[in-house]
Amino acid sequence: MAGVGLPAKGPVRPADVEVSAMFRKILVPVDGSQSALRAARIAAEIARKFDSQVTLLTVLETADIAAAAAGMAGMVWVDTTAGAALDAAAREVLSAASQAMGLPGDRVRQAVLSGHPADMISEVCRSRTYDLIVMGSRGLSEVGSLFLGSVSDKVSHHAPCPVLIVR
Numbered sequence: 002m003a004g005v006g007l008p009a010k011g012p013v014r015p016a017d018v019e020v021s022a023m024f025r026k027i028l029v030p031v032d033g034s035q036s037a038l039r040a041a042r043i044a045a046e047i048a049r050k051f052d053s054q055v056t057l058l059t060v061l062e063t064a065d066i067a068a069a070a071a072g073m074a075g076m077v078w079v080d081t082t083a084g085a086a087l088d089a090a091a092r093e094v095l096s097a098a099s100q101a102m103g104l105p106g107d108r109v110r111q112a113v114l115s116g117h118p119a120d121m122i123s124e125v126c127r128s129r130t131y132d133l134i135v136m137g138s139r140g141l142s143e144v145g146s147l148f149l150g151s152v153s154d155k156v157s158h159h160a161p162c163p164v165l166i167v168r
């Protein structure tokens with residue numbers, strides 16, 4: 002029968018491809034939390050095993066950018082140094098994760114985007130065709146006993162590829 006054994010249309014799933022080519026491109030969203038760092042270390046182990054390219058992504062939340070630009074409540078105040086500080090903080094988050102992974106430099110890319118984290122992570126995964134997302138279960142606002150933060154919860158529902166959520 003035609004089509005038997007071929008992957009169905011849509012995102013490539015691990016069961017459709019050779020094991021050695023399963024995880025060529027891995028997306029690792031990081032926010033500076035311990036949970037995300039643990040995820041980065043595990044992503045590095047997977048990358049070593051599968052010869053993968055890893056992209057570390059941090060998303061500057063729209064709310065943070067608006068707060069930095071506003072400066073003070075009630076004033077329209079665009080503070081460019083605040084924007085630069087946010088950018089520097091993002092770079093620091095990325096380089097800490099990169100160090101924790103310990104992969105050769107040519108295997109790791111770093112990206113900073115702005116917007117809603119969960120939407121940006123799923124969108125980047127879709128448009129740049131990643132094979133796997135590895136992320137933390139909780140993030141910077143870890144409070145209470147919830148297993149998943151809102152970003153990992155939303156990405157696990159909307160990402161087009163497998164998602165490994167690291168506790």
Ligand SMILES: Nc1ncnc2c1ncn2[C@@H]1O[C@H](COP(=O)(O)OP(=O)(O)OP(=O)(O)O)[C@@H](O)[C@H]1O
Nearest residue numbers: 030031060136137139140141142143150151152153
């Ligand atoms: N701004 C971000 N940029 C990139 N990755 C992020 C960002 N925020 C969260 N993540 C990823 O999502 C994981 C889970 O974080 P999440 O934000 O869902 O939990 P939380 O901060 O504990 O809860 P919440 O933000 O819902 O109050 C993090 O470990 C990280 O991998």
Ligand SMILES: [Mg+2]
Nearest residue numbers: 140141142150
């Ligand atoms: Mg969070």
